Amino acid sequence: MFYEKSSRNILLASIFIFLLSTVLLGCTKGSDKASTSKDDTKDNMLTIAWPRDVGAMNPHVYNPSQLFAQSMVYEPLVSYGDGGELKPHLAESWDISEDGKEYTFHLRQDVKFTDGTSFNAEIVKKNFDTILNHMDLHSWLGFLSKISSTEVIDEYTFKMTLTEPYYPTVQELAVVRPVRFLGEAGFPEDGDTSKGVVEAVGTGPWILDEYKADEYAIFKRNENYWGELPKVEKIQVKVIPDAETRVLAFEKGELDLIYGEGMISIDSFKQLESTGKYETSISEPVATRQLVINSAREKLSDERVRQALHYGFNKKAMVEGITSGLEETAEFILPTNLPYTSDIDVKSIKYNVEKAKSLLDEAGWVLPKGKTVREKDGQPLEIEIMYNSAESIQKAMAETLQSEWAAIGVKLNIATVELAVQVQRFKDNDFDINLYSNFGAPYDPHTFINIVAKEGFGFNEAILAYPNKAELIQQIAQVPQTTDEKERQQLYTSILSSLQDQGAIVPVSYLKKTAIYQKDVTNFTFPANRDEHPFTGISIKQ
Numbered sequence: 190m191f192y193e194k195s196s197r198n199i200l201l202a203s204i205f206i207f208l209l210s211t212v213l214l215g216c217t218k219g220s221d222k223a224s225t226s227k228d229d230t231k232d233n234m235l236t237i238a239w240p241r242d243v244g245a246m247n248p249h250v251y252n253p254s255q256l257f258a259q260s261m262v263y264e265p266l267v268s269y270g271d272g273g274e275l276k277p278h279l280a281e282s283w284d285i286s287e288d289g290k291e292y293t294f295h296l297r298q299d300v301k302f303t304d305g306t307s308f309n310a311e312i313v314k315k316n317f318d319t320i321l322n323h324m325d326l327h328s329w330l331g332f333l334s335k336i337s338s339t340e341v342i343d344e345y346t347f348k349m350t351l352t353e354p355y356y357p358t359v360q361e362l363a364v365v366r367p368v369r370f371l372g373e374a375g376f377p378e379d380g381d382t383s384k385g386v387v388e389a390v391g392t393g394p395w396i397l398d399e400y401k402a403d404e405y406a407i408f409k410r411n412e413n414y415w416g417e418l419p420k421v422e423k424i425q426v427k428v429i430p431d432a433e434t435r436v437l438a439f440e441k442g443e444l445d446l447i448y449g450e451g452m453i454s455i456d457s458f459k460q461l462e463s464t465g466k467y468e469t470s471i472s473e474p475v476a477t478r479q480l481v482i483n484s485a486r487e488k489l490s491d492e493r494v495r496q497a498l499h500y501g502f503n504k505k506a507m508v509e510g511i512t513s514g515l516e517e518t519a520e521f522i523l524p525t526n527l528p529y530t531s532d533i534d535v536k537s538i539k540y541n542v543e544k545a546k547s548l549l550d551e552a553g554w555v556l557p558k559g560k561t562v563r564e565k566d567g568q569p570l571e572i573e574i575m576y577n578s579a580e581s582i583q584k585a586m587a588e589t590l591q592s593e594w595a596a597i598g599v600k601l602n603i604a605t606v607e608l609a610v611q612v613q614r615f616k617d618n619d620f621d622i623n624l625y626s627n628f629g630a631p632y633d634p635h636t637f638i639n640i641v642a643k644e645g646f647g648f649n650e651a652i653l654a655y656p657n658k659a660e661l662i663q664q665i666a667q668v669p670q671t672t673d674e675k676e677r678q679q680l681y682t683s684i685l686s687s688l689q690d691q692g693a694i695v696p697v698s699y700l701k702k703t704a705i706y707q708k709d710v711t712n713f714t715f716p717a718n719r720d721e722h723p724f725t726g727i728s729i730k731q
Contacts, residue, residue, distance in 0.1 A: 233422040235710070237424065241255060241430070261395040267360075272528075296310060321333065408423065447704070447705050477524055482693050517699050522688060549570070576611070642662050
């Protein structure tokens with residue numbers, strides 16, 4: 190504003206101010222939605238940040254499509270609830286034959302795709318058959334490779350037959366991709382969705398409304414949704430690759446919510462939390478950080494050496510110090526909130542430097558006078574740990590282990606590698622110790638033990654020195670075919686206990702998701718499924 194002292198210009202000034210305010214108001218209302226601040230937005234819209242573009246919104250493919258976004262638009266037959274409870278979703282119920290091979294799903298009759306067409310057994314079969322035509326992409330999901338036939342029984346009854354019993358079938362139907370359902374209008378003419386979809390037509394609570402590649406996506410509420418209608422009308426996803434930039438945008442009020450794993454640094458989370466200006470949430474454990482120790486390596490083939498490494502670092506102090514309490518010390522190789530993991534009985538290993546030194550002495554690794562690294566047959570006890578270069582927590586943990594193991598006479602070299610290299614080296618058995626985390630819900634525990642049994646994924650080679658390896662592999666093969674719950678639990682207890690007790694897989698910490706949100710955001714909860722979106726119950730105070 191300005192002030193005009195001359196009376197003859199008072200009228201002119203008044204007119205100027207009026208016109209200026211009108212122009213500024215018009216500019217504000219006409220500004221790009223992706224660049225407006227929270228206070229500028231009059232819609233009932235929740236704005237979040239994500240480091241990558243949401244992707245092609247194809248339910249049947251993987252990266253670069255983002256799991257949370259796919260789950261907003263596309264839905265499963267079965268959903269995964271707390272504690273591994275499997276709940277009806279697009280299927281109201283299901284029947285499993287006594288031999289565990291036939292699955293009959295009774296579909297909801299009140300479900301429409303977002304273009305108004307009906308969800309029924311025909312479209313379920315079409316989606317399944319499209320997926321099965323590309324098993325080169327989907328063989329990792331166990332039940333798909335065991336399907337011998339799919340069948341439409343009637344309009345709302347779908348039957349799937351397997352070649353052999355496979356108990357995790359229903360649990361695997363809860364994963365975000367690839368078995369979610371695209372409407373007829375979304376299929377290309379040749380029906381091959383592996384090359385793309387025509388449009389994102391799902392049954393979910395959200396519809397992709399606006400999209401600008403690598404900048405933003407806006408999802409609007411599906412007003413005809415069959416289930417619980419979301420409280421907010423729109424979700425805006427801003428693409429902000431840099432974590433610190435996300436924090437700055439949040440502090441300026443341009444974001445309502447930042448959530449997920451590693452979306453902001455621990456220091457930033459704790460700093461924002463300490464101001465008292467924002468609300469925060471921390472999830473239940475979603476996975477376990479593990480040290481996978483390669484027993485196929487001669488220096489690590491002796492169980493006493495592996496156990497010494499476990500005794501030789503202060504796990505509790507390391508986890509609390511590095512994660513500021515946002516992760517908790519792990520006592521088991523899988524979180525105990527997963528199915529079949531609560532009754533695992535393992536040896537308790539507490540930090541004990543003298544015990545670690547004693548075990549190394551017993552194994553023949555002695556510390557020569559005047560040296561800092563133990564030796565055996567003239568060879569130093571020198572090993573390498575690799576970690577993902579994008580993971581600051583893994584980096585800090587590797588450096589802590591390097592320091593602590595030096596105190597027991599072990600030289601630890603650190604290999605900083607990109608994720609793709611880490612994965613490939615793990616598969617190629619080209620590692621001493623790998624910092625790893627399991628897949629979590631809804632994939633585990635069966636996916637974890639299946640990977641242990643398969644050659645070429647790192648774990649099978651890591652347990653090479655286990656004297657009962659052949660028995661373990663046999664037990665793992667039995668688990669999916671069990672139809673008796675008691676037998677299945679006994680097998681899991683035996684397998685998971687043995688894997689951990691022999692020291693090739695050392696649990697370190699339980700990973701958790703974090704969320705920080707503005708004070709006017711309410712009813713935020715983390716879904717039990719690690720990959721699902723958390724938006725349905727969220728409200729914004731108006």
